[in-house]
Amino acid sequence: MTVTYRVKDAVYVNLTNRCPCACTFCLRQNGPEIFGSGNLWLEREPTLDEVVSALDAWDFSKFREVVFCGYGEPTERLDVLLAAAAHLKARPDAPKIRVNTNGLSDLIWNRDTAPDFVGKVDTLSISLNTDDPAEYLAVCRPKFGAAAYPAMKHFAQNAARLGIDVVMTIVDSPVTTPAQQENCRRICEELGARLRIRPYESK
DSSP, rough: OOEEEEEETTEEOOOOOOOOOOTTTTTTGSSSSSSTTTOOOSSSSOOOOHHHHHTTTTTTTGGGGGEEEESSSSSGGHHHHHHHHHHHHTTTTOEEEEEEEOOOHHHTTTOGGGGGGGTOSSSSEEEOOOSSSHHHHHHHHHTTGGGGHHHHHHHHHHHTTHHHHHHHEEOTTTOOOHHHHHHHHHHHHHHHEEEEEEEEEOO
């Protein structure tokens, strides 16, 4: 079971297979492995003790950050994520912590979750994906329907207001226009976030 794995100068944490979205561009549709990490599809979800043990095996002086991002949405296991992040922050060599998320944890948990990340997570990388709510529904296919896009933006804005570094991402796909990218940049500015345009990867 792959709980932690290395991608370049970061250690990644794989908590769950669960995700409320079924994005058309998601890399996991191409198989159980990303960036040579081994099989990321979990036969069962790791316990908090297993996550902590896997993290403690790394020397974080050699890495830039720890990223909660696996084959599922990490906030599906918010309690384990936050406890593991708090454990890392207590270490003398505490690394920077980033969570790659679809930004739907408020809908997953039916409450305002942004305050939970304060003091535990340095950066939230949130998948904006598009400037258009209808396109978001078609591309990300969230189980929450039309409520997902505004909830994602609300979560991002709340986190930014609380002082968390918020980065919102879109994919530089063949169909993304410069106008769409500029609209996404404007949305991020209004929410207090930064825009990152990720390169398109087919596998």
